[in-house]
Every structure is written in structure tokens, then in C-alpha cells.
């Protein structure tokens with residue numbers, strides 16, 4: 067049985083994968099799926115509850131909540147992938163270099179990781195956001211720059227064990243450059259756990275973004291994000307429950323989907339962890 | 344033991360220096376001078392005020408010098424003054440907010456432990472049972488649940504719909520008019536939601552961790568030895584397995600501190616609780632740099648202290664480390 | 668009357684690749700005060716047999732699927748869980764292969780012994796502690812009073828195994844199951860532990876089920892021996908008889924792989940490896956590695972048959988070449 071077949075036999079993976087696939091489709095086809103323009107202000111439909119026309123109700127500017135949520139899927143997808151991509155772009159090479167060279171390089175990198183882990187990451191993110199301009203790109207950079215430590219440790223551990231394997235030793239013996247050995251021979255062998263960490267990272271990046279947007283310092287308001295719809299939901303919680311309930315549900319299902327996919331893949335890809343958990 | 348403690352504390356020094364360095368660096372990422380921003384926010388401040396401030400904070404000097412000035416003040420316990428209207432010392436503000444956050448988190452951690460340990464033990468000793476499966480589902484949902492949304496739902500249900508609990512704050516408007524017992528009850532009522540909700544995510548993590556820790560211990564040889572003596576399952580579970588399974592939980596407690604402090608921003612904002620999280624959030628909104636830096640340094644020191652405490656507790660609890 | 672009578676014991680593990688019969692139709696008896704050796708390569712079901720007798724097979728995935736285990740005339744498999752617990756540690760005690768992991772790291776060794784005493788003797792804390800110290804003295808641990816307060820990590824492997832023996836013997840069991848008690852130890856320590864077990868057996872008069880893959884240990888310690896292969900007993904009898912004139916090709920192979928002074932320079936080894944339990948061959952389990960194979964071996968599952976004077980073996984080839992009772 068190859069990896070794909072095994073992955074497809076795992077129910078957890080399949081459920082997670084289906085959720086993620088649906089979210090992708092929603093994000094891509096948002097303009098066709100959304101019944102209304104998400105930024106269409108309509109004074110005649112302010113804070114209307116769920117109805118046949120507005121399935122999930124409207125907000126205080128009369129905008130259709132469902133349409134805003136559908137476009138919000140784009141934000142969460144973008145933030146999730148880009149920020150974890152940034153985290154990997156920092157963490158993977160650092161971890162690879164630390165694990166491959168060991169010694170002083172390793173010590174320096176790992177002390178830096180320890181240092182970054184001293185900060186409550188949410189505080190660090192807020193502090194950086196405080197000094198930068200509020201934009202979705204800055205959010206992604208900041209989330210990425212404060213969440214690379216896990217994947218760095220992971221890759222380092224992989225490289226520590228890969229370093230002594232025959233093909234690595236052989237490549238060194240042939241006089242290949244470290245960069246070539248790391249990228250050609252090392253990284254492809256460390257890809258499975260990185261992939262799992264990537265998927266799980268997307269889940270937590272989405273949670274972080276929604277938290278920031280909820281606080282009003284994430285994705286800036288006219289653009290819809292599940293987090294900033296909830297901010298408004300909080301303000302109108304006593305009169306418009308639908309704005310507090312549905313966007314959160316979207317976040318929950320999305321994060322759950324990525325977590326299930328990640329955990330399921332871990333079970334199939336990583337034989338060391340396959341037993342209990 | 345004392346030696347161990349001293350080496351550990353010595354090991355913290357470079358980290359602390361690093362923490363101050365990163366905090367300083369983060370703030371200086373800002374494009375403009377912090378003073379500009381401050382005077383922008385305060386129209387009454389003229390150019391001479393600006394100059395005075397620049398002098399006070401040494402902003403006219405090169406960055407390394409600024410860092411040195413700031414750190415040497417820090418070392419003397421001088422965190423500087425807030426940029427905000429009240430101009431109060433940063434340390435005073437932190438001193439007010441810290442106990443609130445600590446109390447809140449200690450309470451919710453206590454609840455988490457009281458619930459998560461039994462859940463984890465049950466799931467592990469009844470692996471694959473209906474209860475275990477239900478726990479697994481609960482754990483996955485708990486991990487995926489945005490805490491602020493959960494808070495909104497709880498407010499919606501308990502405060503708006505049922506009207507049982509207050510929406511936010513720590514005290515009612517008529518708090519001072521209440522009797523002593525009434526005041527305690529009043530605060531308790533205000534605390535129920537924030538305490539329970541901020542523990543929710545940790546609860547999922549902790550029960551999961553407890554379960555796998557317990558599963559790991561249960562298949563150790565010494566558990567079979569205990570059974571072979573004729574001990575009943577209760578004794579085997581609680582006297583022989585639980586003690587060992589709790590050891591890694593101590594480490595996890597230490598590791599969960601930064602998450603809890605970070606999470607306090609959202610919790611305290613939602614429930615309008617005057618703790619570190621809200622203080623930090625307000626300082627962010629006001630671009631109050633001394634306060635931001637102060638809280639950053641303080642929170643990472645808390646993390647370091649928490650990890651140290653966890654390591655010490657581990658060393659005390661595990662006989663294999665005790666004698667070192 | 669025999670102390671322990673195991674009949675048709677069958678223990679199965681439900682694995683993802685189907686049921687694995689780890690113990691299959693196993694029969695043997697142990698008399699009072701007797702030492703029965705059980706030998707076989709690793710993975711052939713020795714430990715599972717022992718755990719089945721203690722009813723400590725992990726369920727799931729394991730389960731005892733059939734047979735009876737009579738201890739002093741009572742079927743252990745029929746006992747209620749409380750009755751079974753009263754038996755464990757009291758009438759039947761067990762020591763395990765790994766002294767490094769068999770003791771609880773967070774409890775003192777004295778506590779771990781006293782606990783058993785307290786449970787089965789119903790004595791108070793102080794009395795149980797004194798008994799624990801006494802047991803440590805019995806297993807020849809120096810300064811037992813101080814050692815009792817030690818944690819396992821403060822003791823060497825040999826010491827820990829002595830502690831395990833002390834726990835096992837603390838309630839004067841009638842049967843001691845020793846599952847490879849010396850496999851993890853150095854040769855010199857191994858000899859000490861075996862001597863200790865031997866002298867304690869003579870002193871306390873218990874029966875021992877001595878599991879090992881070391882034929883030398885069996886030759887030295889046991890009166891009778893049962894040879895296991897892939898979950899089945901393939902040969903059984905008095906040690907002198909079995910080792911002097913093995914019937915089953917597997918026993919011959921095991922003996923051939925034993926270095927002997929004055930023997931052949933090259934040791935014979937058994938070709939191949941133990942098959943996976945889920946992929947056992949038809950007919951005789953051993954036929955994939957057997958040197959005396961005939962056509963019928965793939966069709967007939969050999970049963971244990973009597974060869975006289977307590978000898979039994981399960982091999983159709985031997986059956987045909989030897990006359991009954993002619994050992």
C-alpha cells in the first residue's frame with residue numbers, strides 16, 4: 067500500500083481533507099457563490115435576522131452576513147497559507163542548518179529559538195503590529211515571524227538523525243557543498259513531518275488571525291474576515307445573535323478540518339507516532 | 344539541589360538579556376519616533392515638549408546607547424513612565440494588573456487540572472470505550488474552538504438569554520452598596536465565565552496530554568509488576584500509574600504559561616477585566632511604547648520563572664532527579 | 668495431585684492483520700516443589716503463557732480463547748476478579764525479564780515489597796515494612812534496612828532483580844513464575860541470581876516455572892523441560908532425557924546451537940526465523956525450518972504424543988521412525 071492509499075483509508079484524514087477541499091472551493095468561487103456583494107450597504111436591511119433572502123441575516127450596515135463569510139474564507143485561506151509559508155521559510159532552513167552543522171551553529175540557533183519561546187507569542191505579535199501599519203500583509207508576516215520555532219525544532223531533529231545516514235555521509239564524501247546536501251538530500255527526507263506541521267500550522271494561524279481581527283487589529287474592517295464580523299457581533303450581541311454565532315462556526319469547522327487532516331496525515335506518514343494517541 | 348537551582352538561575356541571565364534586546368528591537372521597528380506619535384496624540388504638546396521627551400528617553404542618541412540606557416534603568420527596576428495622559432510609572436500599572444491576571448489564570452488552571460486529570464485517566468484506562476471516544480471528540484473541538492467565540496456564545500446564552508451572569512467587568516455598578524458577603528458573591532459571579540472560558544482550550548490540551556501520558560505509563564513493566572502482586576485496578580491506577588503520569592504534566596504546566604498570558608489579551612478585553620492582557624492591549628492601541636516594552640519584558644520573565652518553577656517541581660517530584 | 672495443570676490453553680491477540688494465536692493448545696503440569704523449564708526462541712509465546720496463567724494478558728488486544736488452568740484443583744480462568752487478585756502475588760508470584768523497568772521509579776523498594784505483604788497478610792504499616800526489610804535480607808542485599816528506603820534507580824540491575832525476587836517471595840507463593848529472570852543481566856550476576864533462586868526454592872519449597880531461552884540455565888535449574896515453538900509445546904520431558912536424546916527436530920536444533928567443550932567447532936544453527944503468527948504455515952508450524960521434512964508435514968498438524976516415562980513430542984517424522992515408548 068502506498069502513502070496515498072493508506073491516507074485514504076484513514077477516516078480522520080478523509081473527513082479533514084473533505085472539509086479543507088470544500089473551503090478551498092468556497093474561497094476560489096466566492097464571487098459566484100455569494101448571493102450578494104459583500105460590501106453592498108443597504109439601509110433597508112439593517113440587522114435583519116436570518117430569512118429566506120438573507121440566510122444568515124445582515125449586519126449593522128445591511129450587508130449580507132453569508133456573503134461576507136464566503137469572502138472571509140478567502141482571507142483565512144490566504145492568511146493561513148502565507149503565514150505558515152513564511153514560518154517554514156524561516157524555520158526549515160534554520161533547523162536544517164542547525165541540525166546539519168551541529169556544534170556552535172546549532173547552539174546559537176537553538177538558543178534563539180528558546181529566546182523566542184520566552185515571549186507569549188500573542189504579545190509579541192501585538193507589539194509588532196502596534197508599530198507597523200495595519201494590513202493583511204503585515205498580519206501574515208508577523209504571524210509567520212513569530213511561529214517558526216516549532217518547525218525549526220522539528221527539522222533540526224530530523225537532520226540530526228539524517229546526518230549520520232549513509233546517503234548523507236556518501237554525499238559529503240563526494241565533496242558536495244553543504245547547501246546542496248541539505249537541499250538535495252536532506253530536506254526531501256524531512257518533508258513528511260514538515261508537511262504535517264504545515265497543515266497543523268495553518269489551523270493555528272487561522273485561529274490567531276481571527277483573534278487579531280476580533281480585537282480590531284487584524285484584517286482592517288471593510289474587508290470581511292470571520293474575526294472582524296465577530297467583533298461587530300460582539301457589539302450587537304444583545305440584538306443580533308446571528309453575527310456572533312455563524313462566523314465562529316466557520317472558524318471552528320475550518321480549524322477542525324485542518325487539525326483532523328494534519329493529525330490523520332501524521333498517523334499515516336509518521337510511523338513512529340502511529341501507535342497510541 | 345541548591346547548586347542545581349543556582350546553575351538554572353545563572354542560565355536564565357542570557358535569556359533575559361535576549362528578551363530585553365528583542366523587546367527593544369521590536370519597538371524600534373517603528374518608522375517614526377515614538378515621541379512624534381505621542382505628541383501627535385496630544386495636541387497640547389509643542390515642540391519644546393517633544394524635545395524634553397526626547398531628552399528624557401535619550402531618543403536623540405544612537406540606538407545602542409538608547410538600549411543601554413533603557414536596560415540599565417530596567418536593571419534598577421525602573422521601567423519608565425507611561426506615554427499616556429496619566430504619565431504614571433509603568434511598573435505601577437503592571438503591579439496593579441498582574442495580580443488580576445495571575446489570580447484569574449491560577450483559578451482556571453486549578454479547575455483545568457481538577458477536570459483534565461480525571462478525564463485523562465478515565466480515557467486511558469478505558470481506551471476506545473464510548474467515554475474515551477467522546478473525550479477525543481471533545482478534545483478536537485476544544486482545540487479548534489476560538490476562545491473568543493466560545494466566550495461570545497457563553498455570554499449570549501448565560502448572560503443575554505438566561506440573564507444569570509453579568510456580561511463583563513469584575514464588579515456590578517452597585518458593588519459598593521452590597522454587604523461583604525454580597526461583594527464576594529458579586530465578584531465570584533463576574534469571574535465564572537472568564538475563569539471557565541480561559542481554561543477551556545487548556546482543558547482540551549491537558550486532558551489529551553494526560554491521556555497519552557497515562558497510556559504510556561500503563562504499558563510499562565512496573566504496572567504489570569503491581570498487578571502481579573494482586574493489587575486491584577484502583578490501586579494500580581492511582582498509586583502506581585498516576586504518580587508517574589503526572590510528572591510530564593508538571594512540565595506541560597510550565598510550558599502553558601506563555602499561552603495563558605497571551606490568551607489573557609482576548610479574555611480580558613471581552614470581559615473588561617483590568618489585567619495584564621487588557622493593559623497590554625490598551626498600550627498597543629495607545630502606542631504607549633514604554634508600557635509595551637515593560638509588559639513584554641515582564642511577561643517573558645513570568646514565562647521564564649514559570650518554566651524554572653516547573654523544572655524545580657519536577658526535580659522534587661521525581662526521585663530520579665531529586666538527589667542531584 | 669499436580670499444583671498447576673494447564674490444558675489446551677489458547678491465547679489469541681486480535682491484530683490488524685487478523686488473529687494471532689500466540690499460545691496454541693498448550694498442555695503441561697507442574698508439581699509441588701518442582702521446577703519446570705520452558706525454553707524456546709524469543710517470540711514463541713513463553714511470556715504470553717506465563718501472563719495467561721496470571722490472567723494478566725492485556726485485553727484487548729489479547730484474550731484467552733480456550734482451555735483450562737487448574738491451580739490446586741481450581742480453574743483459575745473461572746475465578747472472579749477479587750478471587751484472582753487474592754491468588755496473584757500470594758499463591759502465584761511472578762518476576763519479569765527487565766529489572767530496570769519492572770520496579771516503579773517513584774516508590775521506594777521497601778514500599779514496593781511492603782505493599783504486597785500488607786495486601787495479602789493484612790498487617791499494619793510498620794510490620795509490613797519490617798517484613799520488607801527481612802525479605803531484602805533474605806535475597807542477600809547488604810544493609811537491607813537502608814536499602815529499603817532507596818528508589819530503584821539507586822540500585823544496580825542485579826540488585827533490582829533481587830528486589831523483584833523479594834517482592835515475589837514476600838508472601839510465600841506456592842508457584843513462582845520467573846520470566847527470563849537473568850536475560851538482562853551480566854553473566855556473573857546471572858549466576859548469583861540463579862544460585863539465589865535455587866537456594867530459596869530449596870529453603871521455601873515452592874515450585875518454579877522458569878522461562879528462558881538459555882538451555883544451560885534449564886539444565887542447571889530444572890527437573891523437567893517443555894520446548895515451545897510458535898505458540899505450541901513441541902517436546903516435553905525430564906531434562907536429562909530431552910537434552911540427552913531430543914526427539915523433535917527443533918529441540919535438536921536448539922541443542923545443536925549450544926557451544927560445548929569438545930564439541931564441533933562450528934555451531935549448528937536453525938535456518939530461517941520464527942514465522943509471523945499471522946502467517947503460520949499449514950500443517951506443522953516448524954516445517955519451514957525443519958531439516959527432517961517429509962511430504963505429510965504440510966498436511967498434518969502434529970499432536971503431542973507419549974513416548975514413555977513422561978516424554979512427549981509432536982512430530983510425525985519422529986513418530987514414524989521411533990517406536991512408542993522406546994526412548
Ligand SMILES: Nc1ncnc2c1ncn2[C@@H]1O[C@H](COP(=O)(O)OP(=O)(O)O)[C@@H](O)[C@H]1O
Nearest residue numbers: 680689708709710711712713714715716728944
Ligand atoms: N500485546 C500484544 N499484541 C499483539 N501481539 C502480541 C502482544 N504480546 C505478545 N504478542 C505476540 O505473541 C507472541 C509471543 O510473544 P511472547 O510470549 O512475548 O514471546 P516470548 O516467547 O519471547 O516470551 C509474539 O509473536 C508476539 O507478537
Ligand SMILES: [Mg+2]
Nearest residue numbers: 710713714847
Ligand atoms: Mg518473553
